[in-house]
Amino acid sequence: MTLSQSLLDRLASAAVAEGLADAVxxxxxxxxxxxxxxxxxxGVVRVGFEREPxxxxxxxxxxxxxxxxxxxxxxxxxxxxxxxxxxxGTDETLELPVDFSLVRSAFRRDALEELRHVGAGxxxxxxxxxxxxxxxxxxxxxxTACATNPVPIVVPCHRVLPGSGGVGxxxxxxxxxxxxxxxxxxxxx
Amino acid sequence: MRTxxxxxxxxxxxxxxxxxxxxARRLAGDAHGEDVVQEALLRALRAYPRLRHxxxxxxxxxRITTTTAMDHHRRRAREVLTDDPPAxxxxxxxxxxxxxxxxxxxxxxxxxxxxxxxxxxxDYAGVAHALGISPEAARQRVSxxxxxxxxxxxxx
Numbered sequence: 001m002t003l004s005q006s007l008l009d010r011l012a013s014a015a016v017a018e019g020l021a022d023a024v025x026x027x028x029x030x031x032x033x034x035x036x037x038x039x040x041x042x043g044v045v046r047v048g049f050e051r052e053p054x055x056x057x058x059x060x061x062x063x064x065x066x067x068x069x070x071x072x073x074x075x076x077x078x079x080x081x082x083x084x085x086x087x088x089g090t091d092e093t094l095e096l097p098v099d100f101s102l103v104r105s106a107f108r109r110d111a112l113e114e115l116r117h118v119g120a121g122x123x124x125x126x127x128x129x130x131x132x133x134x135x136x137x138x139x140x141x142x143x144t145a146c147a148t149n150p151v152p153i154v155v156p157c158h159r160v161l162p163g164s165g166g167v168g169x170x171x172x173x174x175x176x177x178x179x180x181x182x183x184x185x186x187x188x189x
Numbered sequence: 190m191r192t193x194x195x196x197x198x199x200x201x202x203x204x205x206x207x208x209x210x211x212x213a214r215r216l217a218g219d220a221h222g223e224d225v226v227q228e229a230l231l232r233a234l235r236a237y238p239r240l241r242h243x244x245x246x247x248x249x250x251x252r253i254t255t256t257t258a259m260d261h262h263r264r265r266a267r268e269v270l271t272d273d274p275p276a277x278x279x280x281x282x283x284x285x286x287x288x289x290x291x292x293x294x295x296x297x298x299x300x301x302x303x304x305x306x307x308x309x310x311x312d313y314a315g316v317a318h319a320l321g322i323s324p325e326a327a328r329q330r331v332s333x334x335x336x337x338x339x340x341x342x343x344x345x
Contacts, residue, residue, distance in 0.1 A: 002207045002210070007223050007226065008206075010227060011202075011227050011230055014231055015234050018231075018235075020235060025199075055200065059196070059197060062197045066238060067195035067196065067197055067238065068234055069199050070199050
């Protein structure tokens with residue numbers, strides 16, 4: 001005897017309608033693996049790659065936003081649609097509200113906010129992004145901000161490249177970074 | 190102030206949802222089990238941030254499910270009185286009906302203790318967790334309830 005999906009859907013929707021959910025998550029299959037997408041009341045708060053264990057990821061969100069976390073594809077339909085449109089190439093803007101609650105410093109938050117202005121098809125170097133937020137010598141700190149970005153893909157840290165060439169590091173692994181850049185037609189030669 | 194770490198609520202639903210459904214169906218009947226579980230989990234979610242510790246979360250969920258099933262019984266009892274007695278009374282539940290009939294005259298707290306002990310087959314520690322009382326109090330509550338049944342001439 002198991003709980004039916006429809007019961008789980010009804011429960012999650014009732015929780016959201018009553019304002020009881022600190023966050024809602026969904027699992028979304030994509031060409032780069034199944035993503036875990038977590039959304040709080042203010043926006044997308046965490047995106048996890050397939051290689052990140054869901055339990056640990058949700059525990060991280062619970063520590064930041066609260067433990068009332070529910071799962072619902074239905075409640076996150078708009079977010080799923082935006083990500084699906086991105087991966088299908090029909091709309092790569094990913095204009096989703098983002099919640100930076102899990103970002104640990106104002107500097108990193110500034111860097112990630114600025115990064116949102118780098119659209120699909122564009123790339124920027126760590127040094128250039130540092131200049132844009134008026135910390136021209138902080139390229140390494142920008143690297144850390146990207147490495148700890150809780151909302152990859154939506155906040156496009158894959159578009160930040162080392163000045164020395166190559167694609168550099170990526171939370172999801174360099175291969176996924178290359179695939180995202182290739183998908184956007186921005187893979188450096 | 191002590192910071193407590195509660196697990197993400199949905200991990201509890203995934204870990205215990207199925208057994209709570211079994212529990213709810215035993216207490217409220219197969220036809221009402223899903224409604225009871227849904228309402229119980231919603232109640233649990235409302236109370237979740239106010240928990241003062243993260244121990245015994247499974248027993249806590251059982252307790253809420255038990256209470257919700259009892260409320261459900263009461264609601265249905267009222268409906269039987271006011272709406273459509275023959276249809277509701279003729280509803281083909283299962284063998285638990287006999288048990289429910291047996292304990293119907295006891296106070297709610299005694300009924301809950303008996304269901305946990307004999308329907309859910311919990312030991313006294315389990316009954317105690319589910320009711321939020323000490324194991325000794327659980328043992329006492331069950332034995333008092335059994336004495337009451339004996340006095341009614343329904344238990345050996």
